[in-house]
Amino acid sequence: MTDSASMTELRKPTLAKLVAEADALYRYALPRVRGHHAAEDLVQETLVTAVKKFSEFQGRAALGTWLTGILRNKILEYLRHQQRHPSAPADDDGDTDPTAAFYNDDGAWRLSPTAGLECLAEDPAQLVQRAEIRAAVQHCLDRLPLTLRSVFVLREVEGCATDEIGRSTGVGPGSVAVLLHRARQLLRTCLQKTWVNA
Amino acid sequence: MNSPTPPPEIQPPASPRLYRLFAALLGPMEKLLGLTCRDFTRLASARLDRPLAGGERRRYFLHRLMCDVCRRQEKRLLQLNHLAGEAIRRTGDDTHVKLPDAARDRIRDRVAQELGPD
Numbered sequence: 001m002t003d004s005a006s007m008t009e010l011r012k013p014t015l016a017k018l019v020a021e022a023d024a025l026y027r028y029a030l031p032r033v034r035g036h037h038a039a040e041d042l043v044q045e046t047l048v049t050a051v052k053k054f055s056e057f058q059g060r061a062a063l064g065t066w067l068t069g070i071l072r073n074k075i076l077e078y079l080r081h082q083q084r085h086p087s088a089p090a091d092d093d094g095d096t097d098p099t100a101a102f103y104n105d106d107g108a109w110r111l112s113p114t115a116g117l118e119c120l121a122e123d124p125a126q127l128v129q130r131a132e133i134r135a136a137v138q139h140c141l142d143r144l145p146l147t148l149r150s151v152f153v154l155r156e157v158e159g160c161a162t163d164e165i166g167r168s169t170g171v172g173p174g175s176v177a178v179l180l181h182r183a184r185q186l187l188r189t190c191l192q193k194t195w196v197n198a
Numbered sequence: 199m200n201s202p203t204p205p206p207e208i209q210p211p212a213s214p215r216l217y218r219l220f221a222a223l224l225g226p227m228e229k230l231l232g233l234t235c236r237d238f239t240r241l242a243s244a245r246l247d248r249p250l251a252g253g254e255r256r257r258y259f260l261h262r263l264m265c266d267v268c269r270r271q272e273k274r275l276l277q278l279n280h281l282a283g284e285a286i287r288r289t290g291d292d293t294h295v296k297l298p299d300a301a302r303d304r305i306r307d308r309v310a311q312e313l314g315p316d
Binding site: 013015018019022023024026027028030031032036040043044047048051052102103106107108109112113114117120121124127128129131133134137138141152153155156157161162177180181184185187188191 | 271286290292
């Protein structure tokens with residue numbers, strides 16, 4: 001491809017090139033939000049934004065990398081919006097501690113917090129290659145209340161700091177810590193149940 | 199995840215007699231000092247996100263020293279946290295996951311509309 005042809009391509013994206021990236025964008029979005037409709041909408045918003053801002057694409061990175069950057073910002077906006085304006089009634093209201101039943105009155109474990117999690121002792125790099133492991137994690141993540149899911153994804157997948165999560169979602173830093181703690185414990189219990197029964 | 203009750207299939211902690219003996223003997227005092235397994239688990243989670251303050255750190259390490267069940271739980275919590283984050287990121291590699299056809303058509307139409315005529 002000549003330089004002028006390359007520049008022409010940079011100025012105007014083709015429909016085929018953009019839509020060809022849609023599957024990869026969808027795979028990126030799907031595990032980060034709850035439900036395929038939300039993932040589809042985010043892919044569409046990303047591609048529309050890409051068309052509008054294509055003049056900003058310098059061509060230094062691959063098109064897919066640039067689009068994923070846009071999508072990531074869209075996902076962060078979506079998660080923050082979900083946190084501030086939940087579309088469904090909250091199923092994890094802050095006054096009720098869903099982990100309270102894990103302990104007796106003196107704060108000691110009622111049931112083993114590690115039973116069923118023996119497979120975690122395996123090499124994490126190998127473990128994450130297994131589709132059934134990823135499916136179990138996704139299943140349990142999708143069963144988390146929406147607020148807990150959003151906070152967990154922002155922290156553990158997107159790597160946001162807790163004060164950043166607090167600022168963007170309007171939740172106090174102390175509350176973010178509580179929500180993260182609950183999310184981790186509920187995820188652990190769900191995976192215990194999944195793997196103990198397997 | 200609506201029911202907070204732990205699944206019945208999961209058994210009590212390993213060496214339950216020993217664990218329960220210690221819990222019965224030390225439980226009320228630990229509760230008073232903020233040194234229970236519940237407190238430890240909260241601190242172990244907080245430690246993943248921020249450095250613990252002086253008092254928290256002392257309580258955390260004191261309980262950690264005493265409680266084998268919590269030590270193992272903390273290790274699993276770290277592994278699980280890492281696995282969960284990595285598993286979600288890796289889902290993007292599953293090439294068999296594709297956009298549904300109806301959604302692809304809708305997105306193509308919308309993007310074409312945005313691109314306008316040549």
